[in-house]
Amino acid sequence: MAMATTLRRLSSQMHRLPSLSPFTHSLSARSSASSSSSAKVADRIVKLSAIDWEGKKREVIGLSGYTLLKALKNTGLIDPECHRLDEIDACSSECEVSIAQEWLDKLPPRSYQEEKILRSNSRTRSLKKDSRLGCQVVLNHELQGMVVAVPEPKPWDTA
Numbered sequence: 001m002a003m004a005t006t007l008r009r010l011s012s013q014m015h016r017l018p019s020l021s022p023f024t025h026s027l028s029a030r031s032s033a034s035s036s037s038s039a040k041v042a043d044r045i046v047k048l049s050a051i052d053w054e055g056k057k058r059e060v061i062g063l064s065g066y067t068l069l070k071a072l073k074n075t076g077l078i079d080p081e082c083h084r085l086d087e088i089d090a091c092s093s094e095c096e097v098s099i100a101q102e103w104l105d106k107l108p109p110r111s112y113q114e115e116k117i118l119r120s121n122s123r124t125r126s127l128k129k130d131s132r133l134g135c136q137v138v139l140n141h142e143l144q145g146m147v148v149a150v151p152e153p154k155p156w157d158t159a
Contacts, residue, residue: 041063044063044064044065045061045062045063045064046061046062046063046064046071046139046140046141046143046144047059047060047061047144047145048060048061048062048068048071048139048143048144048145048146048147048148049145049146049147049148050072050075050077050097050147050148050149050150051147051148051149051150052077052150053150053151053152053153058075058077059075060072060075060077060148061074061075062074062139063139064139064140064141065138065139065140066138066139067134067135067136067137067138067139068095068097068132068134068135068137068138068139068148069095069133069134069135069137071139072095072097072134072148072150077150078094078095078134078150079153091117091133091135091136093117093118093120093121093133095133095134095135096118096121096131096132096133096134096151097131097132097133097134097137097148097149097150097151098128098130098131098132098148098149098151099130099132099137099146099147099148099149100130100146100147100148100149101130103143103146103147104129104130106142106143106146107132107137107143110132110136111136114132114133114136115127117133118131118132118133134148
């Protein structure tokens with residue numbers, strides 16, 4: 001009985017407390033949003049390995065739902081200026097990578113348009129089984145640990 005009386009008294013006192021100012025309310029909303037969004041980002045991390053053109057293995061961190069191209073750009077393995085869009089309509093195969101055989105089965109097959117671009121703009125002018133466009137590979141947790149090889153930049157990209 002005493003507990004019920006205490007709860008009623010606290011509840012009536014709560015109505016008399018001043019409300020939070022808009023500034024205080026926005027600060028508390030931002031801090032709770034940032035802590036929940038950082039947890040969401042951590043859940044989306046996909047770690048990969050990339051072999052650069054000098055043969056060095058480098059760790060690449062990407063986010064699930066983003067492209068391999070974006071992860072390679074953020075790591076500095078592909079020049080951001082050579083491939084500005086993640087859309088295949090603007091692709092010139094500058095983001096062509098080789099993917100280790102054991103990971104190819106975990107990727108969806110190449111689209112007709114991706115194959116066409118790889119055939120016409122590829123460095124070798126032939127379609128290699130392990131060649132993919134980084135702008136077309138969407139990262140997910142099944143690709144955690146994937147190994148890709150990034151070719152040497154073309155001479156006109158290294159000016």
